Amino acid sequence: MSTPDSSLQTVRISLAERSYDIRIGSGQLSDPLAWQGLPKASAALIVSNETVAPLYLERCRQQLLGHYARVDAVLLRDGEQYKDWDSLNQIFDTLLRTASDRKTVLVALGGGVIGDMTGFAAAVYMRGVPFVQVPTTLLSQVDSSVGGKTAINHPLGKNMLGAFYQPERVIADLDTLDTLPERELSAGLAEVIKYGPIADAEFLAWIEAHIDALRARDKGALAYAVKRSCEIKAWVVGQDEREQGLRAILNFGHTFGHAIETGLGYGNWLHGEAVGCGMVLASDLSVRKGLMPADFLPRMRRVIERAGLPVTAPKLGLQRYLELMRVDKKAEGGEIRFVLIEALGKAGMHGADGALVDAVLQAHCA
Template sequence: MKTLEVDLGDRSYPIHIGTDLIDQAQLFSACEKATSIYIVSNTTVAPLYAERLTKTLEKLGKPVRTIVLPDGESYKDWKNLQLIFDDLLKYGADRQTMLVALGGGVIGDMTGFAAASFMRGIRFIQVPTTLLSQVDSSVGGKTGINHPLGKNMIGAFHQPVAVIADLNTLKTLPARELSAGLAEVVKHGAIADAEFLSWIEVNAKALLACDTAAMAHAVLRSCEIKSAVVSADEREGGIRATLNFGHTFGHAIEAGMGYGEWLHGEAVGCGMVMGADLSKRLNFITQDEVNRLTHIIQSMNLPITPPKFGAQRYMELMQVDKKTEGGQIRYVVLEKIGKAQIKSVPDAQVIETLTATGAV
């Protein structure tokens, strides 16, 4: 097992990465001060791991209950968030209750937001069971739900007290979800570590085969990159926004298709192809580098051609993204491979990218 610390002053927390961590009660020691523990999971993940996790948590001598939500991005809304609050109140949860998110990004985001807003804030632990959540969403404290007019529009910054990434849970992931998670791994290389990107390029097959050693490195390095960025800029005033590389285009794809049609990672993968093209148009990277990044994304079995919504629809969809300021869209572009920056870009250049990548 490897442990790394996210450095956020009195909100610092450990990320544990290894195998069979779900069975190790001492990793959940933050529960010792809790009055009760609620596992929040979904209909896919709960049957696989909820019982094992319950047994582990019961060793701490606290009452443990499980709340099971429907599975999928389309359920990441107020109505399902309310199901968490309903059960917490029905069974007498209080300010010392601990929530444990057992699942992927949707479960982590919803459980985190429930923890942020239940009685104005209780503690929670992330037990991410998908690659996407292990390398991205479970780290950094972004929580929230979707609004019909935009993804993650309602939420809070609320840090977990621990992240426990059990690599064995990745073995049961459908191939499509594994690829979606690899999109964020590629992203971390592209924006922050050219050497890591080369390692990913060489190890693509081992990663796609979910080889434990390869996965351990990919998760650890991703968490290191992400937590360093988050420690420097917890509330996304500056550098943290570079983690959104591929996301402005990606969110537009997700929203335009209807949440859940494309997986988040698929949309981000394709969005990075578009972001790379835009970076080239700003004379930051070469066409060869665009081609190389596109090839890496494609080698992870991710889509590289966006849906043909047309330029106007893309601009509308991107306009509601949280990164706009005074109506102006802000894009994450690659200054070079391994370094990103935030830029306002004239619409004309964005439309060139939309056209060149097949979105128009």
């Protein structure tokens, strides 16, 4: 249960097609070493948003100007509700207006929404250009940095359009978390907490012991949380890059979570808040299915609550929940599949009948 320091740590992601590094530490954004050895090209395009750009765009641009003759930027509107075709098209318009060729390097500077959209733009622009992730939120540092999942939302469903596409590198500067609103820090902690019950019981205990340090943005605690989260995700993804099976366990809390997000309309709850609350529901379902002992629910509920996350779900009604979960990508042939905990550190996919889901919703909806 030691807390290492916040100097540079590297997680190597090894994949069939190619490998890349996640650099985690303080001061990465201004460290020339972090920016060396990226693909050669005549131009780079930074994709960011109105909130992040005033804070970090210039630092990022200065580093890139040491390697690319032209560095452009496109600033998108901030928020999950703008993770759509119109925003994606702003990236394409910029690329085409500047006659960007198929070697142009895209740089995602921002949170998960920016990362998902930039990655998807990189995957499809001229059928694929290289891209670099510079995640500036805890959620994107621990979640979207690993796994190559990129996407945009469709009015009828979240992340419905996307691609599997790997970055050239991830540069996770912990200093950017200093400017993160409290609510977003908590949202990021939801994904950190997730890695415990699905893959590493010891990590869950570590999180419980360090939850206050994490909320106080202790760099050492954050460095370990980000590193361990990336390692666990990399281990899972490495065994199932195209999301055929095992990888689904990363969606613990996400089936309920996506239903909450879509049901309330994107942008009302943060993704991490919906996942946090979704984990409470999925933990309860794990108990009701007889997979976990009764004390698992209050334990999960407590650490989620201490992370500053909602533990009570919105009252959308059983039918609406079922309808929203059925369109989830994990549904197959209309049957809803949940990621449930089978033992501390072990998760699997399970169906659940309507009555059980109803009981869970009755217990946790406001």
